[in-house]
Amino acid sequence: MRRGLALVSFLLLASCSGGAEQGEPEAVKADTITCAVNGAAEFAAEGCTLEREAQGTVIVRHADGGFRRLRPASDGRSFEAADGADKAESAVVGNAVEVSIATDRYRIPIEAK
Numbered sequence: 412m413r414r415g416l417a418l419v420s421f422l423l424l425a426s427c428s429g430g431a432e433q434g435e436p437e438a439v440k441a442d443t444i445t446c447a448v449n450g451a452a453e454f455a456a457e458g459c460t461l462e463r464e465a466q467g468t469v470i471v472r473h474a475d476g477g478f479r480r481l482r483p484a485s486d487g488r489s490f491e492a493a494d495g496a497d498k499a500e501s502a503v504v505g506n507a508v509e510v511s512i513a514t515d516r517y518r519i520p521i522e523a524k
Contacts, residue, residue, distance in 0.1 A: 418466055441472070442520075445507075448473050450514040459517060468493055471517050481519075490519070 446459035467483045469490075480493035483505045489501030491509050497513040506517040 421516065444471070444520070446473070447453040447516045448472065448475075448477065448514070452481070454518065461517075461519060469519070471519075473515075477515075479517075481510060487523070 417487040439461045441460035443457055444459050444461045445454045445456050447454045448458065458474055460472045462472065464470065466490060467523045470478055470479050471481065474480045479495070481499060483489075484501070486493050488503055489508060490499055492499040492512055495512075500511045502509050503521070504518065507520050510517045
């Protein structure tokens with residue numbers, strides 16, 4: 412009897428434990444982008460990742476744990492800083508938008524629409 416009760420209790424707890432099928436957030440897909448952070452002179456091909464949020468806002472994450480949030484500007488070909496005191500400057504360079512904020516620079520690919 413006790414074994415049966417223990418087994419039923421275990422199964423009930425296991426069924427309530429949650430899991431990916433019960434609404435856990437999915438992992439955010441991040442693309443690798445070219446960047447030069449902390450005043451680096453050269454761009455590193457594997458240095459940063461880009462995560463897309465709702466309404467077009469993106470988060471650029473640095474390998475050292477730092478990050479920047481950017482939102483697309485109204486012209487559709489540049490970005491603005493989404494938070495913080497530093498102003499973002501953008502320029503189209505080839506098939507990417509080069510964004511500079513303080514001592515950080517990023518090359519965000521222009522996606523085909």
